Amino acid sequence: MKLSHFGFELPEELLAEYPSENRDESRLMVLNRKEQTIEHKMFKDIIDYFDEEDVMILNDTKVFPARLFGNKEKTGARIEVFLLRELNEEQRLWDVLVDPARKIRIGNKLYFGEDESLVAEVIDNTTSRGRTLRFLYDGSYEEFRKKLHELGETPLPKYIKRDVEPQDEERYQTIFAKTEGAVAAPTAGLHFSKHLLKRLEIKGVDFAEVTLHVGLGTFNPVEVEDLSKHKMDSEEVFIGPETVERINRALKERKRICAVGTTAMRAVESAVSSSATLNEINGWTNKFIFPPYEFSIANCMITNFHTPKSTLLMMASAFGGYDFVKKAYEEAVKEKYNFYSYGDAMLII
Template identity: 85%
Template sequence: MKLSRYKFELPEELLAEYPAEHRDEARLMVLNRKEQTIEHKMFKDLIDYFDEGDLMVLNNTKVFPARMFGVKEKTGARIEVFLLRELNVESRLWDVLVDPARKIRIGNKLFFGEDESLVAEVIDNTTSRGRTLRFLYDGSYEEFRKKLQELGETPLPKYIKRPVEASDEERYQTIYAKHEGAVAAPTAGLHFSKHLMKRLEIKGIDFAEVTLHVGLGTFSGVEVEDLSKHKMDSEKALVSEETAKIVNEAIDSKRRICAVGTTVMRSLESAVSTNHHLNSYNGWTNKFIFTPYEFSIANCMITNFHTPKSTLMMMAAAFAGYDFLIKAYKEAIKEKYQFYSYGDAMLII
């Protein structure tokens, strides 16, 4: 498959600046692969498509406030620092992105907070925008992490031009988030409300959890026409033995297994055994799923509407079928569905 096949005109007003007022009242487009039908529903109608014993697999990663603003020594220039991953706990080394990148050199010091109580030194230039920073802080590791929490803000995607609001801290996080480590939300899960989860449980739907700490690579554009040449950034994934057991029982009972989001699908497909069951897994994954691809675990998927030429759209096309997904996206634009992180949802059955 070629990159150019995933290009489409997305009107700017369809990029969601805000989430739906209530989580489970986002719109839901339902794609039935067998019947080739498209239905227009609300997210809370999801319950009508599942029966007792069906399984939903969730990503319980938690977004941390990864975007910080500091000033450069001497010049006082305002620098945005986006924390990507912690490299070394003792040395307080972090991989970060800096903006504007051209102003930052090895040896530069950055000061954070009104009292400038947190200082970081640039010790490596890893890529054109990436850097390695060493934070200089006298307190304990717990105090240091608390300081990062205090100085960081919710890392809304760059397409959202408005300032971060207090409500974003809650809304850019799933209600079942547990393990901190993501720099972007697993967005399909943002539509689940406590009320909807309760209704699903009462109906007898089972849940299992994986952890995939979403990195910015998930949202990086593809820049090669031949998709087989694209390299995904690695992300930390964990599939517990308990989750593998629950999923494998569902496979053996031929039940519906729904991956809630592309991150769950990547986690499951990164831990497949030779007999198409799920293994426990604790490691890194850079799995890139695009057409043609044979899925081994999930037979149903919830996902948002993705931007042109994104790896997320490519995975959705591999699962729904390329022509069917393109037809659905045309329909979504016509019906003014909201796209991207705070946008509406799609259920592919």
């Protein structure tokens, strides 16, 4: 398929600036692939679609406060620094994006915090906006990480034009987040409340955790018409033995296995064995899923409503069927569903 197949008109007012008041009270569109039906529900109604020993795959990655603001030496120019990836713990080297980039060259120093207690030196250019920084800080590694948390803010997506508010620190994080390393939330998981998880647990639904640290590459625009030529950025992924055992048992027993989000789906599809079961993995994935694609593990998927021509929309279309998902998106625009990170959800069964 081509990039142009995934374009559609998305009214700007449908891009959600704020989350729903309660996590599990966002809207839910249910797509039944077999019946080719579309239902309109509330997210908490999702419990009606699952039975005992069905499995939900949750991405337990935790977003860290990746956006910092510093001042350039001498000029004092305000520079945004977006932490992407720690390269070396001992040397405190980080892959970052800087904005505005034209002002930041190798050898420049940036100062952070009112007391300027954290300093970073630019030691390499990686891309037009990418830089490698060496952080200079008098203190242990634990104190350095604590300082990053103090100075950093929740990395809301760029489409959200408002300032970060106190509620964002909690709401732009799933309630099952525990393994820090993501610079963006696995947003399908944001709809789960503690109450809903408990109700699912009482019903006998099983939970299997994977870790895929979401990077900004997930949201990079596709710039080639031929999708086979698009390269995804690598993201760190971990699936342990307990999750493998749980999911493979459900596969054998033909239970419903639901990937909560595109990141959970990418994680399991990156660890498929030659016999179409799940393997353990501790490494990196740059898997790009677009139609046509044969899925091996999950037979059900929860996902948000994505922006035009995004890799996330392509994966949802591969799973739900291109024509069916296209029809559902037309319905979502017509019915004024909220899109993107803080938006509403879709369940594909």
